[in-house]
Amino acid sequence: MINEDGALMDAQSLRTRADRYVLGALRRERRVVFTKGSGSRLWDAEGREYLDAVSGTNGPAMVGHANPHVVAAVSAQMAELPSTFLIHDSVPVIRFAERISEISPTGPAKTFLCPGGGEAVEAAVKLAMRITGRNEVISLQGAYHGMSLATMSLGGLPALREWVPGGMRWPSFQQAPAPDPYRPVLVSDADWRPAAAALRAALDAGTYHQVAAVILEIVQGPGGHVELPGDYVREVADICRERGVLLIVDEVQTGLARCGALWACDLHGIRPDIVVIGKAFGGGTPFGAVIVRADLINDEIEASPWHILTFMNQPLQAAAGNAVLDVVETDQLVDRAVELGERARARFREMAKTYEVIGDVRGPGLFVGVDLVTDRSTREPASDACTQAWEHAMDIGLITWFGGSGNVLKFKPPLTSTDEEIERMLERAEAVIAFVETHVRASS
Numbered sequence: 001m002i003n004e005d006g007a008l009m010d011a012q013s014l015r016t017r018a019d020r021y022v023l024g025a026l027r028r029e030r031r032v033v034f035t036k037g038s039g040s041r042l043w044d045a046e047g048r049e050y051l052d053a054v055s056g057t058n059g060p061a062m063v064g065h066a067n068p069h070v071v072a073a074v075s076a077q078m079a080e081l082p083s084t085f086l087i088h089d090s091v092p093v094i095r096f097a098e099r100i101s102e103i104s105p106t107g108p109a110k111t112f113l114c115p116g117g118g119e120a121v122e123a124a125v126k127l128a129m130r131i132t133g134r135n136e137v138i139s140l141q142g143a144y145h146g147m148s149l150a151t152m153s154l155g156g157l158p159a160l161r162e163w164v165p166g167g168m169r170w171p172s173f174q175q176a177p178a179p180d181p182y183r184p185v186l187v188s189d190a191d192w193r194p195a196a197a198a199l200r201a202a203l204d205a206g207t208y209h210q211v212a213a214v215i216l217e218i219v220q221g222p223g224g225h226v227e228l229p230g231d232y233v234r235e236v237a238d239i240c241r242e243r244g245v246l247l248i249v250d251e252v253q254t255g256l257a258r259c260g261a262l263w264a265c266d267l268h269g270i271r272p273d274i275v276v277i278g279k280a281f282g283g284g285t286p287f288g289a290v291i292v293r294a295d296l297i298n299d300e301i302e303a304s305p306w307h308i309l310t311f312m313n314q315p316l317q318a319a320a321g322n323a324v325l326d327v328v329e330t331d332q333l334v335d336r337a338v339e340l341g342e343r344a345r346a347r348f349r350e351m352a353k354t355y356e357v358i359g360d361v362r363g364p365g366l367f368v369g370v371d372l373v374t375d376r377s378t379r380e381p382a383s384d385a386c387t388q389a390w391e392h393a394m395d396i397g398l399i400t401w402f403g404g405s406g407n408v409l410k411f412k413p414p415l416t417s418t419d420e421e422i423e424r425m426l427e428r429a430e431a432v433i434a435f436v437e438t439h440v441r442a443s444s
């Protein structure tokens with residue numbers, strides 16, 4: 001590649017300049033500079049090809065990197081009208097909000113667009129406070145809702161939340177126990193009832209007084225693909241409804257076909273008051289949105305400065321969202337997620353007969369997590385071996401990551417992946433698991 005000065009942009013020079021000028025986060029010693037993406041594949045500055053098993057950062061490439069339909073729609077919108085003054089409306093935004101209202105699990109809804117998932121969670125929480133006139137929010141242990149100061153306070157992953165000196169604690173946000181079927185915190189079996197009872201008691205017995213909302217992910221993605229049991233989710237919906245507490249479902253990772261249903265909410269038939277989306281809807285552009293039951297909103301809220309962002313309700317982002325919705329429909333990606341998810345889970349379960357480190361395989365649709373443990377009886381996370389295995393995955397051209405305690409292999413490729421690409425990703429994932437197995441055995 002040639003840069004503007006005509007100098008050769010070799011991979012080493014790019015890495016050196018990235019080190020010097022780019023402010024990183026989560027930075028690892030191993031540095032890769034990518035130059036191109038198409039569908040499920042990415043190429044680095046050395047021309048090496050990788051398969052992307054996490055769809056960008058777990059979703060923006062759900063319809064594939066540089067999906068031609070999204071590229072055409074965003075390019076056309078860029079040429080026509082990319083932005084407006086923030087209070088004005090535009091055709092793509094109206095169209096997107098209208099389409100969302102038709103399919104949202106909330107029923108008829110209003111939608112507010114913003115640049116990221118965490119920002120949309122903040123918007124949802126502020127709205128819930130404003131609507132109810134209360135200011136407490138309950139989230140779950142193991143939850144991830146973003147990394148702004150307020151969303152860190154909602155998070156239930158200590159390693160992320162405690163990063164700020166003293167730990168991040170919003171005074172009116174608290175966590176309730178989550179019913180993790182594989183690593184239960186309250187009981188020795190996978191019964192969800194104690195967690196529901198703990199939430200009910202917390203609401204009624206005085207720990208919380210002014211609860212505006214409960215927020216949860218149906219499957220805790222960053223927390224390690226923890227699938228909340230359907231009965232628990234339905235019970236929480238009832239608990240909230242009975243008490244006039246709003247239920248916010250964070251579908252930033254799970255929304256739009258990923259889980260083998262249009263929404264993860266649909267897996268359990270719940271109708272939340274507010275839904276938060278992001279990632280996949282942007283097709284690679286920055287994306288977040290809060291979707292709220294239309295009957296909860298009034299003119300006074302909409303006229304107030306409840307959330308003001310330069311990039312709120314902007315046409316470029318909405319054009320991307322509309323194009324992604326088109327692809328999901330025309331390529332029948334809900335069905336594809338069901339089919340590919342079944343294939344992937346079956347393969348990982350088959351691998352579990354060979355590799356003792358596979359403790360659990362879980363997640364709906366093509367939203368799969370493989371929990372890797374040092375010992376199946378103690379379920380101790382194989383976190384150290386997984387840290388080394390990430391390097392190995394990069395060596396063999398598989399882009400993945402480990403969630404939970406750094407031990408849950410993520411497998412959530414673009415839903416547009418071909419059968420052959422999925423097959424190759426599964427082969428490489430097996431090589432990564434074999435690597436973990438070798439390292440766990442060597443250190444035991």
Ligand SMILES: Cc1ncc(COP(=O)(O)O)c(C=O)c1O
Nearest residue numbers: 116117118119144145146252253
């Ligand atoms: C469930 C969930 N909520 C919120 C967020 C935050 O989204 P963003 O990184 O776009 O702010 C994420 C990001 O990973 C997420 O997985």
